[in-house]
Amino acid sequence: MATKTESLTKETLLDWYRELVLVRKFEDQCHHQYFEEKDPARKITGVYLHLASGSEATHVGAVKALGKDDHVITAYRDHGIAIARGTDPKRVMAEMFGKRTGTSGGKGGSMHLADRSVNFWGGYAIVGGHIPLGVGIALKEKYTKTKNAVLCFIGDGALNNGYFHEAANMAQIWRLPIVFLVENNFVGMGTRIEESSGQTQPTKRAIGYGMKEGPSIDGQNILEVYNTVKAELDWARENGPVLMEAKTYRFEGHGVSDKLYDSRDDLKAELSVWEKRDPINVLRAHLESSFKNLDKDLAKIDAETTQAVQEALDFAIASPAPDYNDLISHVYVGM
Amino acid sequence: MSKNLSMRDALRSALHEEMLRDDRVFIMGEEVGRWNGTHKVTRGFFDEFGPERVRDTPISEMAIGGVAVGAAMAGLRPVAEMMTINFALLAFDAIINHAAKIHYMFNGQFTVPLVIRAATGWGNQATATHSHTPEPIWAHFPGLIVGCPSNAYDAKGMLKAAIRDDNPVLFTEVIALYPKPSQIPDDEYIIPIGKSDVKRQGDDVTLVAYGRGVEWALEAANILAKEDIQAEVIDVRWLRPLDMSAVLESFKKTNRCVIVEESLPMYSFGSEIAAQLQEAAFDYMDAPIKRVTAMDVPLPFAREIELMALPNASKVVKAVKEVL
Numbered sequence: 108m109a110t111k112t113e114s115l116t117k118e119t120l121l122d123w124y125r126e127l128v129l130v131r132k133f134e135d136q137c138h139h140q141y142f143e144e145k146d147p148a149r150k151i152t153g154v155y156l157h158l159a160s161g162s163e164a165t166h167v168g169a170v171k172a173l174g175k176d177d178h179v180i181t182a183y184r185d186h187g188i189a190i191a192r193g194t195d196p197k198r199v200m201a202e203m204f205g206k207r208t209g210t211s212g213g214k215g216g217s218m219h220l221a222d223r224s225v226n227f228w229g230g231y232a233i234v235g236g237h238i239p240l241g242v243g244i245a246l247k248e249k250y251t252k253t254k255n256a257v258l259c260f261i262g263d264g265a266l267n268n269g270y271f272h273e274a275a276n277m278a279q280i281w282r283l284p285i286v287f288l289v290e291n292n293f294v295g296m297g298t299r300i301e302e303s304s305g306q307t308q309p310t311k312r313a314i315g316y317g318m319k320e321g322p323s324i325d326g327q328n329i330l331e332v333y334n335t336v337k338a339e340l341d342w343a344r345e346n347g348p349v350l351m352e353a354k355t356y357r358f359e360g361h362g363v364s365d366k367l368y369d370s371r372d373d374l375k376a377e378l379s380v381w382e383k384r385d386p387i388n389v390l391r392a393h394l395e396s397s398f399k400n401l402d403k404d405l406a407k408i409d410a411e412t413t414q415a416v417q418e419a420l421d422f423a424i425a426s427p428a429p430d431y432n433d434l435i436s437h438v439y440v441g442m
Numbered sequence: 443m444s445k446n447l448s449m450r451d452a453l454r455s456a457l458h459e460e461m462l463r464d465d466r467v468f469i470m471g472e473e474v475g476r477w478n479g480t481h482k483v484t485r486g487f488f489d490e491f492g493p494e495r496v497r498d499t500p501i502s503e504m505a506i507g508g509v510a511v512g513a514a515m516a517g518l519r520p521v522a523e524m525m526t527i528n529f530a531l532l533a534f535d536a537i538i539n540h541a542a543k544i545h546y547m548f549n550g551q552f553t554v555p556l557v558i559r560a561a562t563g564w565g566n567q568a569t570a571t572h573s574h575t576p577e578p579i580w581a582h583f584p585g586l587i588v589g590c591p592s593n594a595y596d597a598k599g600m601l602k603a604a605i606r607d608d609n610p611v612l613f614t615e616v617i618a619l620y621p622k623p624s625q626i627p628d629d630e631y632i633i634p635i636g637k638s639d640v641k642r643q644g645d646d647v648t649l650v651a652y653g654r655g656v657e658w659a660l661e662a663a664n665i666l667a668k669e670d671i672q673a674e675v676i677d678v679r680w681l682r683p684l685d686m687s688a689v690l691e692s693f694k695k696t697n698r699c700v701i702v703e704e705s706l707p708m709y710s711f712g713s714e715i716a717a718q719l720q721e722a723a724f725d726y727m728d729a730p731i732k733r734v735t736a737m738d739v740p741l742p743f744a745r746e747i748e749l750m751a752l753p754n755a756s757k758v759v760k761a762v763k764e765v766l
């Protein structure tokens with residue numbers, strides 16, 4: 108990697124490790140509450156739940172590269188991004204259950220998490236829809252002459268949506284401070300990148316916009332994600348947009364309705380290759396090779412994250428559902 | 443002879459028959475091929491017809507709409523699938539400014555024999571961005587045909603009519619109705635565009651609906667029948683062209699009308715039917731015309747308040763009692 112790498116302390120790396128494990132356990136719990144739970148009061152319901160297991164290093168690493176006043180926006184695979192940005196997992200879990208205490212008051216659901224207080228501008232469920240919003244947020248920062256930047260996650264499938272084309276070009280002509288981070292898991296719902304994209308190397312598309320072609324990185328390695336995203340954000344603050352890519356994978360399929368892993372041997376085989384590059388294990392191996400006597404730290408993280416997820420679950424289940432007043436509130440400002 | 447088929451399979455058999463009948467008919471859309479269709483309406487088609495006639499597209503609604511319009515103008519008969527009507531909003535311009543206007547604007551030189559299929563409907567906590575039932579806004583525009591079947595039998599006959607018609611058709615399919623079966627004759631049948639249908643006869647009140655609304659209206663009619671109130675249920679089937687003949691005939695008999703729809707109340711299907719009724723049959727009106735619609739809010743995730751916002755049979759029963 109050409110980018111300057113920050114020397115990271117053991118504490119920082121353990122903190123990231125905690126975050127990766129927390130996000131994984133959080134999503135595993137969601138999976139459990141959706142599929143296994145029998146008690147209706149403890150069940151996550153609805154037709155959508157898009158887990159990001161396997162992509163945690165991309166999500167957490169990129170978000171950690173943001174400064175406090177920077178911004179992040181994404182699509183519907185948003186749980187880990189919210190947690191990494193500092194939103195209380197209790198409120199994230201409450202939203203998964205449609206509770207009043209959730210990040211969106213129970214009105215948005217898992218695809219529409221947002222937390223204004225930490226500049227997490229939301230998950231958006233219309234593919235591509237959030238990309239111009241991210242550009243608009245970057246416009247505000249340039250307009251008001253700050254040096255804050257925007258991190259905009261984009262699925263590889265979303266690159267083919269008209270929103271991307273128009274937003275990317277506009278970001279470039281106005282030299283807006285935004286990093287478009289393509290989370291390349293090589294597939295949309297079921298359509299593979301080779302079947303959906305004429306240009307299968309996402310960063311190459313930057314050339315067509317006169318934009319900086321950013322790096323293409325290993326999204327399973329949180330150190331690489333953090334260091335590159337940080338460098339590109341800094342570049343974007345001064346110069347304008349960048350299109351970069353993190354190669355990653357989603358272990359649980361597209362969403363809860365995706366059964367392809369059950370039926371397709373080729374996908375099962377691909378999955379098992381990627382599972383060997385589980386981002387948690389990648390960081391763990393790095394930790395173990397860099398520091399000695401981590402057992403106590405890792406055990407502590409294991410216990411703490413289990414407890415945090417349990418607390419989030421208890422909080423969500425104990426929280427009240429929204430009521431009629433919630434149903435009719437916030438349709439308009441001040442009405 | 444007939445078979446019991448779900449609406450999903452009835453639609454599938456309509457598409458299948460039309461694909462076999464006319465090789466200009468082809469399918470394009472997101473996940474229609476290798477994934478077998480998001481709603482499995484095109485299950486098996488990719489293997490049977492191959493990638494030329496069952497074309498997986500990128501997530502590019504604007505291009506799905508626009509390319510299908512061009513292919514239709516040039517002589518093919520595309521059946522473009524918008525995974526759901528929510529995403530058809532990204533293709534609004536291609537469908538409205540292009541598909542619906544080209545025949546008129548160029549004085550008849552081009553035709554656009556295009557069907558856009560889209561799954562529609564609210565509920566199941568799909569949330570605000572994924573919970574639209576916006577047929578009425580599409581039906582606002584002349585040049586476009588808009589149909590939405592309420593059951594498997596109608597679905598098959600209507601889709602075949604849509605594919606054979608030389609006009610652009612937006613054909614929406616209510617997700618909640620996909621699994622529901624009807625008896626489907628083995629012999630071919632077509633349900634003509636712009637023809638409504640009386641789904642239940644009654645003398646006391648006229649219920650006008652389409653799509654899922656028909657189900658609620660029929661359920662309400664059964665509840666009301668226990669109290670000796672006989673509702674006539676009319677399924678308009680096509681929002682445009684709108685066939686008011688059965689509605690008017692019924693209204694002249696019952697003098698009361700409740701309109702049932704899954705969509706939103708403002709500038710709606712219900713508004714249109716009510717306006718036409720008062721213009722054409724003012725002297726027959728014995729009570730205000732009522733509308734049962736979704737509440738005027740974006741649809742929330744939480745189940746409790748989502749259900750509050752949606753219409754249902756008991757809301758229809760209540761409305762009927764208000765006009766009797």
Ligand SMILES: Cc1ncc(C[n+]2csc(CCOP(=O)(O)OP(=O)(O)O)c2C)c(N)n1
Pocket residue numbers: 184232233234235261262263264265266290292294295296361472501503525529532
């Ligand atoms: C405009 C629009 N079209 C279609 C969909 C349905 N859909 C939801 S996610 C998805 C695939 C997106 O793939 P990608 O951008 O690669 O993200 P990933 O799910 O792989 O993270 C599709 C087609 C949608 N939500 N919005």
